[in-house]
Amino acid sequence: MDLTRTVYGTWSGGRFMHFGEVLEETRFIQAIQLAYESGIRTFITADVYGGGRADELLGQALTGIDRSSYCLVGSVGHDFYDGVRDGSKGYPRFTDPALRGPEEYADFLKTATEKSLARCRTSHFDLLMLHNPDERGYTSEAVWEGMHSLKTQGLACQLGIAPGPANGFTYDLIQCFESYCELIDWAMIILNPLEPWPGSLALPAADEFGVKLLTRVVDYGGLFHGDIKPGHTFRPGDHRSFRPAGWVERGLEKVAKMRPIADKHGLSLLQFACLWNLAHPAVESVVPTFIQEAGENSRTIEDQIRDMAALPGGNPLTAEEVAEVARIGDNTGCMILKGASRRHTSSDRPDEWAMRQDLEPLGKRWGLESIQ
Numbered sequence: 001m002d003l004t005r006t007v008y009g010t011w012s013g014g015r016f017m018h019f020g021e022v023l024e025e026t027r028f029i030q031a032i033q034l035a036y037e038s039g040i041r042t043f044i045t046a047d048v049y050g051g052g053r054a055d056e057l058l059g060q061a062l063t064g065i066d067r068s069s070y071c072l073v074g075s076v077g078h079d080f081y082d083g084v085r086d087g088s089k090g091y092p093r094f095t096d097p098a099l100r101g102p103e104e105y106a107d108f109l110k111t112a113t114e115k116s117l118a119r120c121r122t123s124h125f126d127l128l129m130l131h132n133p134d135e136r137g138y139t140s141e142a143v144w145e146g147m148h149s150l151k152t153q154g155l156a157c158q159l160g161i162a163p164g165p166a167n168g169f170t171y172d173l174i175q176c177f178e179s180y181c182e183l184i185d186w187a188m189i190i191l192n193p194l195e196p197w198p199g200s201l202a203l204p205a206a207d208e209f210g211v212k213l214l215t216r217v218v219d220y221g222g223l224f225h226g227d228i229k230p231g232h233t234f235r236p237g238d239h240r241s242f243r244p245a246g247w248v249e250r251g252l253e254k255v256a257k258m259r260p261i262a263d264k265h266g267l268s269l270l271q272f273a274c275l276w277n278l279a280h281p282a283v284e285s286v287v288p289t290f291i292q293e294a295g296e297n298s299r300t301i302e303d304q305i306r307d308m309a310a311l312p313g314g315n316p317l318t319a320e321e322v323a324e325v326a327r328i329g330d331n332t333g334c335m336i337l338k339g340a341s342r343r344h345t346s347s348d349r350p351d352e353w354a355m356r357q358d359l360e361p362l363g364k365r366w367g368l369e370s371i372q
Contacts, residue, residue: 001071001126002158003186003214003285005278006308007042008035010058012290013301016049018237019222020291023301025057031290032061034302036070038309044214044287046075046131046162047116048091055119063121072122073214075162076112077131093350095136095143106146113155127186128156132164134350135340138172144180160186160214166351168337170198171359174205174366181209191215191283193258193276193325194223194251197332198371205366206282215277219288223251224273225304227293235294257328265316270307275315279322337371 010016013023013031023031032043045058055074062070079099083092092099094108113128128150130137137143138161150156161176163169167190177184187206191199195217206213221240222228230249234241255269262272274286288308292301317325336343338351340359347353363369 001041001068003071003073003127003212004040004042005285006040006274006311007044007073007214007285007287008032008040008305009216009287009289010043010045010049010054012288014292015057016054017289018239019289020235020238020293023292029057029061031301031305032058035305035309036062036065038306040305040309041069042071042073042285044073044075045116045120046078047112047119048075048078048080048131051080052115052119055116059119059121067122071126072120073127073129073160074113074116074120074125074156075129075131076109076116077133077137077162079108079112081112089350093132093134093137095134095140096350102140102142105140105142106149109143109146109150110153110155113150117155124154125156127158127160129160129162129186129188131162132351133161135172135347135353138169138176139179144183148183158185159183160188162188163339164188164190166338167195167335168198168341169339170201170337170368170371171340171355171362173202173339174368175359175362177202177205177209177211178362181211184209184211186212186214188214188216188287190217191277191280192218192220192224192273193329194220194254195331196326196329197334198337200280200326201366201368201371203280203282211282212284213282214285214287215283216287217289218273218277218286219270219291220251220273221247222289222291222293223248223255224269224288225291225293225299226269227291227299228252254328258325261317261321261325267312267316268307270304271311274308274311275317276322276325279315279317279319341371 013028078091079094080091189199290301290304342355344354
C-alpha cells in the first residue's frame with residue numbers, strides 16, 4: 001500500500017518529542033486508533049523514539065486491524081543499540097566511524113529494521129526511510145546498497161530519506177536525488193504556509209527525479225491548530241521554546257492575512273495548510289504534529305485528528321492563491337540551515353558539514369547559490 005494524503009506520526013502526543021502535554025499511554029494508543037477510524041490510513045514511526053517504545057505502542061494500537069488496509073512507514077538511522085546518547089544531541093548515526101565502517105552498514109540496517117518490524121508487529125514496512133542521516137549517510141554507496149538490500153529481502157516495499165530534525169539539508173538532499181533516484185521513492189521535508197523556505201527549493205528536483213514528498217511540520221508548531229495566542233507560554237523543555245522570540249506573534253499576523261482564503265473555501269486552518277502543501281508538484285502526503293496544549297479550554301488532540309481526517313478530497317486552492325500564500329509566508333533567510341554550508345570548514349557535528357566542491361555545480365544547476 002502506498003502512502004495516503006493524510007499521515008499520522010508517532011511524534012504526536014508529546015511522548016517522544018516534546019510538544020505540549022504528554023499523553024499517557026492509553027490515550028496515545030487510542031489517538032492512533034481514532035486516526036485509523038477517522039480515515040487516516042498511513043502511520044509513520046522512527047525506531048529511535050523512546051528507544052523503540054513508539055514502535056511498540058504503534059504496533060499495539062494497530063493490532064487486529066487488517067494489515068492491507070493501512071500503510072506503515074518506518075525510519076532507521078540512529079544507533080541506540082551500541083551508541084551512547086550525547087545529551088540533547090541524541091544518539092549517534094549508525095555511520096559514525098567510532099561505531100563501524102562501511103562494510104558493516106548493511107548488517108546494521110538489516111538488524112535495526114528487523115527489530116523495528118518486530119516491535120511494530122508486522123513483517124514489512126510499506127516505506128522505510130533513512131532517518132536523519134549525517135554526511136556519510138547522504139553520500140555513501142554502502143548505505144544505499146544496504147537500504148536496497150532491505151527491499152530485495154522483502155523487509156521494505158519502498159525506500160526513502162527523512163532529513164532532520166532541523167531544517168535545511170537542501171544541497172545534500174538534491175544530490176541524493178541525483179545520485180540515488182533509482183532507489184529513492186520518497187523524501188520527507190519541512191513545508192507549510194509559514195515556512196515555504198527552504199523546503200520549496202527541493203520541489204523541482206523531486207519532481208524531475210520522480211521522488212514523492214511527505215511534508216511534516218504542516219501545523220507550524222501548532223499555529224494552524226488555532227490554540228496558540230499572542231504571549232503563549234510554553235512549558236520548559238517544549239521544543240517550540242527554542243524558536244526565536246516573537247515567532248508566535250509574527251506567525252499569527254501572517255495567518256490573519258491568509259485566513260480569508262481558508263474561509264472562502266470553508267477550510268479549517270489545518271486543512272488550509274495541508275491543501276497548500278498538497279498543491280505543490282511532488283507533494284503527495286502531509287503529516288502535522290497533533291499537539292495537546294495545556295489548559296482546560298485547549299482543543300483536544302482528538303479534535304485535531306478529526307479535523308485533518310475531514311480534509312476535502314479535491315484541492316480548491318487556485319494557483320494564484322497558492323502563490324499569494326507563499327508571498328505572505330515568505331521566510332527566506334530566517335534561519336541558519338543544517339547540512340552542507342559555506343559557514344563551516346570542517347564536519348564537526350552530525351548535522352552540519354562543510355560545502356564540498358562537488359556540490360558547487362549542483363547549486364548552480366538548481367539555483368541554490370544564495371543558500372549559506
